[in-house]
Amino acid sequence: MKISKGISLFGLAAVVLMMTIAAKCSTKPENSSNARWSVQVDRVDPGDVDLEPSFRIAIYESLLDELNKTKRFKQVFRDGDRSASEVSDLLILKTTVQKYTAGSETRRAVTTISGATKLTVGSQLVTRDGQVILERNFDGNVRFMGNNLRATHNLAHNVAKTIKQSRLQVLSQPAPAQSGEGSASSKRT
Amino acid sequence: MNHTTTPWYRTADGHSLIRRSAIALLVVMFWWAILTHAQDVSQANNSNKSFSARTTHLLGFEGSLNNANGTLSIQGDSLQFQKDGKPAVQVPIASVENVSLGQQDKQVGGKAMTLGKAAAPFGGGRAVSLFAHKKYDTVALEYVDANGALHGALFQLNKGQGEALKNDLVAKGARVSKSDESGKQSKAEVSNENK
Numbered sequence: 001m002k003i004s005k006g007i008s009l010f011g012l013a014a015v016v017l018m019m020t021i022a023a024k025c026s027t028k029p030e031n032s033s034n035a036r037w038s039v040q041v042d043r044v045d046p047g048d049v050d051l052e053p054s055f056r057i058a059i060y061e062s063l064l065d066e067l068n069k070t071k072r073f074k075q076v077f078r079d080g081d082r083s084a085s086e087v088s089d090l091l092i093l094k095t096t097v098q099k100y101t102a103g104s105e106t107r108r109a110v111t112t113i114s115g116a117t118k119l120t121v122g123s124q125l126v127t128r129d130g131q132v133i134l135e136r137n138f139d140g141n142v143r144f145m146g147n148n149l150r151a152t153h154n155l156a157h158n159v160a161k162t163i164k165q166s167r168l169q170v171l172s173q174p175a176p177a178q179s180g181e182g183s184a185s186s187k188r189t
Numbered sequence: 190m191n192h193t194t195t196p197w198y199r200t201a202d203g204h205s206l207i208r209r210s211a212i213a214l215l216v217v218m219f220w221w222a223i224l225t226h227a228q229d230v231s232q233a234n235n236s237n238k239s240f241s242a243r244t245t246h247l248l249g250f251e252g253s254l255n256n257a258n259g260t261l262s263i264q265g266d267s268l269q270f271q272k273d274g275k276p277a278v279q280v281p282i283a284s285v286e287n288v289s290l291g292q293q294d295k296q297v298g299g300k301a302m303t304l305g306k307a308a309a310p311f312g313g314g315r316a317v318s319l320f321a322h323k324k325y326d327t328v329a330l331e332y333v334d335a336n337g338a339l340h341g342a343l344f345q346l347n348k349g350q351g352e353a354l355k356n357d358l359v360a361k362g363a364r365v366s367k368s369d370e371s372g373k374q375s376k377a378e379v380s381n382e383n384k
Contacts, residue, residue: 043339053289053329057341061249078338106294109306109318145303147295149247149343 037168038087039067039125040077045096052102058149059095059121062156067093070164091133091168094124095159098137105147116143117151123159131170136162239263240357242350246270247327249342251334252278261344263357268330270344280332285363286339287331290351297323326351330363 041063044056060079067076073091077084084090099120107115118141125134140155142148199205241262248255250270259272264279271277296302298321306314306321328351330342346354359365 052291053287054291054293054327054343057329057331057343058248060339061341078340080333081338082336104294105296106318106322109296109322110315148293 036089037073037091038075038077038084038089039073039091039093040081040084041067041079041093042095043079044121045094047096047098049097049100051097051100054149055100055119055152056097058152059097059119059155062152063093063095063159066153066156066160067163070160072164072168090128091125092128093159094126096122098122103142103148103151108142108144112144116141117148119151119155121155121159125163125168127170133168133170134163134166138162240354242346242354244270244350245345246272247343247345249330249340250278250280250344251340251342261346261354263361266361268358280330282358282361282363284334285330285332285358287329287366288355288358288363289329289365290355291327291329292348293325293327293345294322295325295345297321324348328354 041060044059046056064076064078067073074089075087077087077090097119099118101116101118103117104115109115118139120137120139122137123135124132126132138155138158140151140153140158142151142154195201239262241260244259244261246253246255246257246259246261253259253270253272257272259270259275261268261270263269263282266282267279268282268285269277269279296318298305302317302321306317308314309317326346326348328344328346330344332340332342334340344354355365
């Protein structure tokens, strides 16, 4: 009995060790292959949505913050930054708001089920010459706890997380500016 | 047994209570007038002064911590935010490309209140939530740095202070984007039509 118990423990430890090594190996190439890129975050386009200016600014600033945290890019530039023009491998992150439902912190606190703040944006990561690297819709919601602006932080976190996990390879030839419903489907590397 | 009856409006030593009350009332009214006048004068002086108010910096103002409390003021041609005991951070007002106002409804009491509400029995916390909130003005600024890079900053002010800040900034050269203005106008038109 003791011998079989020892073997099973040893087996379990071996499996855990192998899984850990496999996880490390799978993340390594992603980090090393994209270190050449820098990114410039464009100002957020509110589209046809009646979005409060504070949300537009909060999305922009949160994106900069979260992209810096990923350490996937050599540099993260702001919109209009003149020093970005000297960088050769530059990606541009374009963000267009697609849906926004204004919530209420008080209503959330009182009812729990209503008052959620919901935000959906379409994001495109393109090269200077317009080649699409990543195109996807992202959500940022606040359903229970936290203030309304937290939706922008959650949204930026989702964008940065996806960019961090993607391989950042060219998806398509120069594409026109984000085209309505068709581009809403998620193309992801 | 020699009783002398004194009327209710006179004291034992013969002074009139009515006269004393009238004098006291006059003194009170005099002080009231002085205080009111002083208040008016100070308000008039304040309207001539540049904007300065306690605010919460929500995010984006370069060099300031998020959710930091401090004083936001206009110093000459610069907008300055100073957290208590820390050096001030300044941005030239001419570099402000857009100022817009908003309103936020926020819970008061912080984490202690949140925990208290969660611990309250029979859903009492929800009832407290109905009253434990306050309306704030939010001021959203877009400005560019020396390198041309766009920055966005958000400040939370007490209700009514946002408009004053915006007016002062515009008077000193800050710009307001046309889309924001036209958006406001169209909203006003819609609300008027609904009326």
